[in-house]
Amino acid sequence: MVCLVDDLLREAIIRRATDLHFEPADDGLTVRARIDAELHAVEHVPPDLCGNVVARLKVLAGLLTYRTDIPQEGALTLDEGSPVAQDVRISTIPTIRGERVVLRFLARQPDILSLESLGLSDELLAALRGTASGGGGLILVTGPAGSGKTTTLYSLVHWLIGRPHAGCIVTVEDPVEYRVDGIAQIQVQPSRGLTYARVLRSVLRQDPETLLVGEIRDAETAHVAAEASLTGHLVLSTMHAGGAGEALLRLLEMGVPAYQITSGVRLIVMQRLLRRLCESCRRPTGDPEGPYAAAGCDRCLHTGYAGRIACGAIARMTPRLREVLLRHGDAAALSAAVDAEGPADLARDAERHVRDGWTTRPDVRRISG
Ligand SMILES: [Zn+2]
Incomplete structure (x- = not known):
């Protein structure tokens, strides 16, 4: 046994x-x-x-x-x-x-990937690093469960560790998904009264510069995270939301004042994970737009895929988005304002991985529903 x-x-x-x-x-x-x-x-x-x-x-x-x-x-x-x-x-x-x-x-430090190896585009990574490099504010990574949101934030934390502006880094999570040396990691324990919001309030009295909040899923956490982002802290968090418009609408619905959202939120990343073709058995197709198809071998449990690769898109706080938020626009108005600055197109970013031979069009259809 x-x-x-x-x-x-x-x-x-x-x-x-x-x-x-x-x-x-x-x-x-x-x-x-x-x-x-x-x-x-x-x-x-x-x-x-x-x-x-x-x-x-x-x-x-x-x-x-x-x-x-x-x-x-x-x-x-x-x-x-x-x-x-x-x-x-x-x-x-x-x-x-x-x-x-x-x-x-649970993953451990050696499993944390560098930002460059996640599969996200250079443009997206530049936006992440640039936003995290000063001035505080909230960076939100959105996507469904299992879309690699926390992994991306940990890769960003790993990049931040040791940089002068990162200062003291504290994570508040449920569960703590990666163990990392050099930062304080706190496990939320609601059964003992240690809720996200309560832990966050205590942590804010400990002079942190950078906060990783595992997930914003209730009004109180949303309020504390927004307030922290307005008082010079860099706040990194995730939200279970399909897109940037939906995430902003949920912050409004959770009662975070619109003026706090427009001043606090600096970058929203929408992310999905694609399955990565098994390199032992992938089959050439002769099509430059999708050079490989999935086959199957022992190494990949006959699925044709082994490992995953991220794709994403970003939305920033623009004057138009600010204006829609301040008049409490609905989901459609928020999404339209997000798209107005050039559509935050996940599917287009996913196609990049198909052309480069990392994944297949059927797998892109799986994530785009
Ligand atoms: Zn294989």
């Missing part, structure tokens, strides 16, 4: 899975790994072993093995103290077929 669980964990790490799901079914446990945003079945555990597998996972994370009727959350570190140590968060929940367990593998 110990070996089976250890092998599953190790295999998931080697495959660079972000999550590992243990899903109870009538005929046992289905184990699936999320690799490059997609779930792949990796193991099936027969019914007589299910209880032991779940119990082993709970022991590793110090959870109560005898309580199978309540949701539990915990954390563990695999290979603690070694260079390949891996932080894992675990959550269990009782279902009608037994306990469902999900493991999330």
Whole structure:
């Protein structure tokens, strides 16, 4: 049993899975790994072993093995103290077929990519570096779940570390997604009253220059982040929103005064992740507009893709956008104002990766819905 669980964990790490799901079914446990945003079945555990597998996972994370009727959350570190140590968060929940367990593998400093290697355009990177280089204000990265928002912000933090204007860098997150030396990282714990807003207010009394706020998802956090951005702090955060217009509208709806948004928000990045063609098996097409197609081999689990690559677009606070915000324009007016300065075109940026042979047109259609 110990070996089976250890092998599953190790295999998931080697495959660079972000999550590992243990899903109870009538005929046992289905184990699936999320690799490059997609779930792949990796193991099936027969019914007589299910209880032991779940119990082993709970022991590793110090959870109560005898309580199978309540949701539990915990954390563990695999290979603690070694260079390949891996932080894992675990959550269990009782279902009608037994306990469902999900493991999330958190990234560590060596996994942080340089800004240049994310796949974002030179123009976008110049805007990010330029905005982060002085004057404070809010930089928002928007996109759906799993679009690499936090990774981009961490790459930016990594670039900032040691630069004179970056000063003291503090992150407030739920969960802390990367461990980084040289900055203060704080885990939000709502069950202990440590909400985003409360932690942020305390952090602001500790003389920080740069703040990374994991996500703006409630009105109080939005208010504190906006106020901090107006008092000379550089605030980096993410929002779950389809585009810049939608993100600005949500800030308005959360009650952040329009004048704070127009003065505080300096750059909005809209980001998506495309799947990256497996270089071991990609098939030449002879079409210069899309030189490779997906095939499939053992290395890429026969998907044709291995790893991901980011594309994005930016929106800045322009006089027209400012004017629409101050008169509380609706979603359509905000989006029109964002597009007025040259459409923030994600699809066009994604096409760049198709032409360069990193991904395929079908994958671009997947993200553009
Ligand atoms: Zn392949």
